[in-house]
Amino acid sequence: MQRHILIGLTFFLISNGRVHSEIPASFQSLNQLTSYSDFTQIVQELDSDPRFTLSEAGKSSQGRSLWLLRIAHPNQKINWRVFFYAQQHGNEPAGKEALIYLAKSIQQDPKILPRGVELWLMPMVNPDGSEQDQRKNAVDADLNRDHMILEQLETQALHRAFRSIQPHLSIDCHEFGRDSDDYREQGWLEWPEIMMDYANYPLLNDEVVSYGAGLVQRMESPMIKKGINFHRYFVGGVPPDGEQRFSAPDMDGGLNGAGIYGGFSFIIEVGVYRKDNDDNHDLPRRVYVYTELLQQVLQDRKIRMQGLALFGRKIKPELPIWAPTNYFWAKLSESAMSIPVIDSATAKAISIPAPNFMPDLVIKKSVSVPLAYLINAEQADVFTDLLNRHEIPFQVIETPRDLLIQRCLLDTVEMDFDDVYHRYGGRVIATLNPKEKVLVEPGSLIVPVEAQNGIRVLALLEPTQMFGLYQYPTYLKMVTDDRILPVARILREK
Numbered sequence: 040m041q042r043h044i045l046i047g048l049t050f051f052l053i054s055n056g057r058v059h060s061e062i063p064a065s066f067q068s069l070n071q072l073t074s075y076s077d078f079t080q081i082v083q084e085l086d087s088d089p090r091f092t093l094s095e096a097g098k099s100s101q102g103r104s105l106w107l108l109r110i111a112h113p114n115q116k117i118n119w120r121v122f123f124y125a126q127q128h129g130n131e132p133a134g135k136e137a138l139i140y141l142a143k144s145i146q147q148d149p150k151i152l153p154r155g156v157e158l159w160l161m162p163m164v165n166p167d168g169s170e171q172d173q174r175k176n177a178v179d180a181d182l183n184r185d186h187m188i189l190e191q192l193e194t195q196a197l198h199r200a201f202r203s204i205q206p207h208l209s210i211d212c213h214e215f216g217r218d219s220d221d222y223r224e225q226g227w228l229e230w231p232e233i234m235m236d237y238a239n240y241p242l243l244n245d246e247v248v249s250y251g252a253g254l255v256q257r258m259e260s261p262m263i264k265k266g267i268n269f270h271r272y273f274v275g276g277v278p279p280d281g282e283q284r285f286s287a288p289d290m291d292g293g294l295n296g297a298g299i300y301g302g303f304s305f306i307i308e309v310g311v312y313r314k315d316n317d318d319n320h321d322l323p324r325r326v327y328v329y330t331e332l333l334q335q336v337l338q339d340r341k342i343r344m345q346g347l348a349l350f351g352r353k354i355k356p357e358l359p360i361w362a363p364t365n366y367f368w369a370k371l372s373e374s375a376m377s378i379p380v381i382d383s384a385t386a387k388a389i390s391i392p393a394p395n396f397m398p399d400l401v402i403k404k405s406v407s408v409p410l411a412y413l414i415n416a417e418q419a420d421v422f423t424d425l426l427n428r429h430e431i432p433f434q435v436i437e438t439p440r441d442l443l444i445q446r447c448l449l450d451t452v453e454m455d456f457d458d459v460y461h462r463y464g465g466r467v468i469a470t471l472n473p474k475e476k477v478l479v480e481p482g483s484l485i486v487p488v489e490a491q492n493g494i495r496v497l498a499l500l501e502p503t504q505m506f507g508l509y510q511y512p513t514y515l516k517m518v519t520d521d522r523i524l525p526v527a528r529i530l531r532e533k
């Protein structure tokens with residue numbers, strides 16, 4: 040695994056925690072948030088331009104339209120599809136504002152969109168949350184933890200869009216607070232201005248993961264040149280004692296939930312610095328740094344050429360030969376990474392050693408890839424809904440049939456926050472039973488593990504998956520008293 044060192048060599052001139060580097064005049068007036076109704080009006084106006092096509096990807100739980108905007112030059116052969124989506128978290132508006140700005144800029148200056156590129160934008164994935172200035176949607180669900188079970192209308196619509204667009208490259212837009220009390224107590228302000236990470240789900244193939252790593256690294260120099268402090272995205276506590284890691288490798292967030300469709304998937308987080316409890320005094324700068332990064336990704340020709348060389352025009356996810364099921368963040372070397380902060384006393388950017396930064400994703404356990412998965416007839420209804428939401432094909436058994444299977448036993452589900460592995464609970468530990476020949480009853484479901492859907496089927500159904508379905512109450516309830524999970528592995532008969 041590649042080792043990424045955060046470099047804190049670039050010093051920025053700052054005063055009162057604010058960067059001197061000026062933002063262009065066109066951003067300076069962007070200090071008001073765009074409401075849902077203003078947004079609707081903007082995209083409807085753009086729709087009259089021949090380069091823009093507006094559609095409704097679905098509706099939110101309060102019935103607001105989830106607008107999807109396609110932008111492409113007319114009469115051009117498309118070979119590279121890009122999808123930017125924002126505001127899964129309603130109280131993180133800068134990504135939305137940047138996507139609106141980008142769309143308007145392309146209308147005014149079509150050269151911003153390279154030839155042969157089709158750009159799709161969904162700037163408001165969670166309009167209900169946005170209107171309430173809250174993270175969750177109107178029925179109190181965190182959309183960015185719903186990409187596995189797809190119980191929310193908004194995430195269902197987002198995934199339908201993914202399956203129909205099949206983007207080569209997608210970016211999920213978020214924000215983080217860079218002025219947390221924990222840092223302030225140390226006399227520091229967090230100092231990555233904007234951060235980006237790539238899909239790291241262990242089932243993704245190495246080429247896709249290293250393309251992602253390469254792209255994030257490639258963004259560093261153009262951003263730093265513009266006076267924007269850019270880093271690979273990380274989360275965690277305050278250094279030196281707190282633990283840090285890169286973005287979660289689980290399927291339930293947008294980053295990997297999108298990544299399992301096979302294209303290159305990324306997340307961007309821009310840093311919010313509140314002043315006198317005003318969340319948006321620095322909004323123009325956040326929108327500016329967001330727009331710069333998005334345009335850089337959109338316009339970089341080498342990124343496109345490398346991606347096309349890997350994929351061609353159609354995305355074909357590769358079926359892995361084994362399935363990593365358990366993994367954790369670790370540090371494979373003794374050297375400490377560092378974290379950039381602004382020292383409040385001197386107003387200078389400095390680097391703090393972070394000996395508990397865990398940069399390496401270690402696979403603890405893998406299982407062989409089964410031929411298919413078998414779902415018990417009693418639980419078929421719930422799984423039919425789940426598979427339909429993911430548009431994963433399956434068969435229903437009509438006459439009793441002999442199959443060689445392997446059932447799985449649930450050992451534990453950890454529901455509390457785990458202080459060593461830093462995870463919001465839900466870690467599933469399941470073990471494999473010996474192989475057995477069984478007569479399968481009618482009404483049971485068979486879900487084949489096939490090339491096009493293989494990664495998604497494994498991610499969703501593999502019973503020994505550490506962050507699998509049994510972290511959710513609906514599926515945990517199905518586990519029998521003798522701990523048998525409702526999904527078994529169907530094996531090839533020799």
Ligand SMILES: [Zn+2]
Nearest residue numbers: 128131213214
């Ligand atoms: Zn977020």
